[in-house]
C-alpha cells in the first residue's frame with residue numbers, strides 16, 4: 001500500500017548515502033497549461049523510496065509524495081496551476097543530507113491544427129495491425145536486445161510491418177473513402193518469441209512505441225501525416241493487463257499492483273455479467289481479477305497510484321501524439337468504476353475526443369450497458385463511454401445471409417439489429433463492423449460468396465453507427481488456406497514487403513477481381529462521405545418479407561432507400577407498402593451502378609443484391 005510521507009523532512013544526521021540514481025521518470029515530461037492540473041510523477045531507481053522530494057518552481061506545488069512497498073519507487077503529486085510557464089522544473093531529492101536535483105521539463109503545448117478531433121458516424125474507419133500491413137523499414141525488423149525477431153517463415157510470429165509501412169500507403173487508404181485509421185496497439189511489447197506479441201496487447205512499456213514499429217517521434221509524425229491527408233487516428237489502449245515482461249513485473253511497486261494469479265486464475269471472459277442483478281461475487285471476481293491469459297498480468301485499477309498512472313498515461317498520449325480517439329481494449333474486464341472515471345476524466349480534458357470500448361458481450365442489453373447513461377439497467381452505473389463496439393451488429397450481420405429467410409433468421413436478423421436500439425443511449429455512436437482482428441474474415445465467413453460479401457459491405461456503409469472496415473476487406477481477402485485462426489485472418493498485405501511477387505497497393509499489382517472489389521469499396525466509401533443520409537440520417541425500417549429487408553435513412557433533404565434481397569431471384573418491391581416514405585419521391589439512383597429506378601410504382605430488386613437508392 002502507499003504511504004503518505006511528511007512533506008517536511010528534517011535530517012538529523014548525514015551518512016554516506018549514494019547519490020540518488022533515477023532509472024525512470026514516468027511520464028518523461030509534461031506540459032504547461034494542460035486541461036488537468038494534477039501531475040503524478042513515478043520515479044524509479046535504487047532505494048528512491050527513501051528520498052524526499054522538494055521543488056521550487058513558480059506556479060507548481062508538490063502536494064504529496066508516497067513511498068510504497070518496493071523501496072525503489074517514489075510517487076510525487078504536483079499541482080500545476082494555469083500560471084505555471086513552460087520551462088525546466090528542478091526536483092530535488094534528499095536522503096540523509098545527500099541531495100540530487102533532476103530536471104523535469106514542462107513543455108509548451110503544441111497548437112497544431114487538427115489535433116484530437118474525435119470520431120463519429122460521419123467516419124469510415126480502417127482497422128489495421130501495423131505488424132501485418134506493410135514493412136516500410138526492414139532495418140527495424142529485428143532490434144538487438146529485444147526478445148523477438150521478425151520471422152517471415154512463421155505466420156503466427158512477428159512479420160516486420162511498421163509505422164513507415166503505413167506512412168507509405170496513406171493514399172491507398174484514403175482512396176477507399178476512409179476518414180480514420182485505427183491501429184492495433186503500438187506500445188512496446190518486448191515479449192519472448194514463443195508468445196507472439198506482434199499484436200501489441202502485451203505492453204511492456206506504456207510510454208514507448210515498440211522500436212520494431214518505430215520511435216515515438218515516428219508515431220507522432222505518422223499522425224501528423226494522417227491529419228494532413230484529412231484523416232484521423234484512433235489509438236488502441238489496454239488498461240486491463242500488461243505483458244508479463246513489463247518492467248514493473250520485476251519489481252512491483254505495491255503488492256496489490258496486479259491481481260494474484262494463484263488466487264484468481266484466468267478470467268471467465270464474460271463481460272455479460274456486468275449489470276446482472278443476480279450474479280455471484282465469485283463470478284464477478286473471476287471476471288474482474290482473473291488474468292486474460294497467463295502471459296498478461298491483470299492490473300488492479302483499484303490501486304489509486306496505478307489508476308492515476310493509467311489515466312495520466314492516456315492524457316500524455318493524447319497531448320503528445322495528437323490522436324483523435326481511443327479504442328480501449330477489453331473494456332468489460334477492469335473494474336467498471338475505474339473505467340467510468342477514466343472515460344469521464346479523459347473526455348472532460350478533451351471534449352472533442354471520442355472513445356470506443358471493446359465490449360464483446362452477448363445480447364443488446366449487455367452491450368448497451370457499457371454505453372453512457374444507458375436507459376436499460378437502473379443500477380446507478382454510468383460508464384461515461386460514448387461508443388461501444390456493437391458486437392450484436394457484427395454477430396447478427398455475419399450470420400444473416402448464411403441462413404434461409406424466416407421469422408427470426410436471414411435478413412430478419414438485420415432488422416433485429418436496429419429493432420432494439422431503444423436500449424442504447426446513442427446507437428449512432430455504436431462502432432459497427434463485419435469482422436476484425438479477432439474473428440474470421442467476412443469473405444471467408446460467408447463461404448467466399450462474392451454476392452453476399454457485396455451485400456454486407458453495402459449494408460455496413462449504410463447502417464446507423466460508425467462503420468469499421470478491417471484491412472484486406474477492400475480486396476475481398478479470405479484466409480488464403482492458412483487455416484481458421486489468427487494466422488488466417490491476420491495475414492500480410494501482398495506488396496507490403498520487399499521481395500513480394502506483387503503489390504496490391506498498385507492497380508497493376510492487383511488481380512482483375514481485386515481491382516473490381518477495390519473500385520467497388522472505393523466508390524461506396526467516397527459516396528458515403530457525401531451522403532448525409534448514410535452518415536447522420538434517422539432510420540425507418542419495415543419488417544422483412546419474403547427475404548427482402550427494406551430500410552430508409554432520412555436526413556433533412558436527403559433520403560436513401562436500402563433494399564436487401566437475399567433471394568437468388570429478383571423480387572418485386574411494392575411501392576404502395578413503402579408509401580409513407582416513397583410518396584414524396586419518383587425516382588432513385590443506385591449509388592454503385594448509377595442505375596435509375598422508378599420508385600413511383602412497383603419495381604424489381606435483383607437477387608442477392610443490396611440496392612442503395614438515393615431518392616429524388
Ligand code: CA
Nearest residue numbers: 137141160162
Ligand atoms: Ca520493419
